[in-house]
Amino acid sequence: MAEKKLWKGNEALAEGAIRAGCRFFAGYPITPQNEVPEYMSWRLPQVGGAFLQSESEVAAINTVYGAGATGVRCMTSSSSPGISLKQEGISYAAGADLPIFIGNVMRGGPGLGNIAGGQGDYWQATRGGGHGDYRCFVMAPNCVNEMANFPHKCYEVSFKYRIPSMVLADGIIGQMMEPVEFKYPEVDVKTLKEPEWALGKCEGRNKRIVKSYDLKEGGVEIMVNERVKRYDQIEANEVMYEEKQLEDADIVMVAYGTSSRIAAAAMKIAREKGLKVGLFRPITLWPFPKVRLTELAKRVKKFVAVEMSLGQMVEDVQLAINGRADVYLHAKPGASIITAEEVAKTLESISKKEAKEYAAVK
């Protein structure tokens, strides 16, 4: 095993993308993800790549759309308000089947919000914050090691299924330092084959068109339905989750990203008090691990979503559980910190049947 080194989350994300073959980055600064473009600005030229500080978020996402159309592994990153600005471009990339990679290091919202780490962008990331019927492949790291290793998976899925992918982190994971081990061999970009749809020199081949529109009657319906076949494959093949102490659990917490770390600490406190508590962590937010949750609901009768938002993922939990068990919520908006002690109290009140279903605990 290689020696583990301390990395800052944002820098690990950037280095992870480069090792996964990223050779073009465009972005515009915003806290708490500034280390991503800062790192890319000196590191990309070292590997023969290009870094562009754009004049705006809108310019950045559209530049990345252009880079993606050539088949190069490319990336943009931002934080919540900046990701909102990029939504039109993300919708266009999804509509043009472009495998672009996006980092969102979430902060508090809505609006300018604050610069603390929050989880208020779940709906935006998983429902498509832009217009039209589309999906992005969304991964939620809960530690710096995953920040370093998830870009590899994102590019793999993006290029295999031609879909934009996103790492949905938050300011805490972006700013913290933890030991990292890069688990994948560095991608040698010279060995990557040019995709059969990629734009470039047209000499000696038929012309190719990358577009997100079709003005013929029924044309877009056909385009979308073709795409949905790939979405179905992603739902069948690419779901990822982690389970902790579910074997004997009466209450299962569902939490992703930083919340899942706090939930793990709450689980320890609750178990010391004799409560049989488990933890289910969705790693892919889309596709959401709904099949597994449905299975678990045959046995487990109480689920608690733990989120640093008003409660957004809880809706996916409810859709999966579909009335087979009770669903509770421990949530806090505005990028305020949830503590393990607070979550443990919620678990106790649920076990004593004091907690109101779906009620946000203040």
Next chain:
Amino acid sequence: MYQGIRISGFGGQGVISAGVLLAQAGLEEKKEVSFFPAYGAEMRGGTANCSVVVSSEEVAAPIVSEPDTAIVLNEPSLAKFEPMVRPGGLLIVNTSLINSKPTRKDIKVLNVPCNEIAAELGNGKVMNMVALGAFAAATGAVSIEAIAKALPKVYKKLKPEVIELNVQALKKGAGFKLN
């Protein structure tokens, strides 16, 4: 073992540096570690703080909400972090800059005049190392040797004599014992 730590002081006192060093020292001892800096709209002269966890098991919450140990290097930090310390936990107070006395009776208090010790060593900048030395000796969470080993890994440009000065500060700090 599990040790959740909060370090707090003025920007420029080496709060963040001390936190990163502590995490690297834990890593040197093959422990699980995490470091998280408060990164609000901080400015020079404002208060900075960080969370560090050193544990024999996988680190759960990276933000330490009930620290086993709080190291407070300035007056505002005492007011903010004394109430957060876990009952039975440890509060390390930099008495060089903090005039108020801790009021809680259910925690241990270790008084260390960090700035004075650092000045005696000839460089006020190593006051954070004095505090870290006291922490290492009082808790055993990491060893002085591990922190010394971590120094050149975190600060690759430090000259050997500067590292030696930091190690001396660690040792001086380790000399302060709980009553």
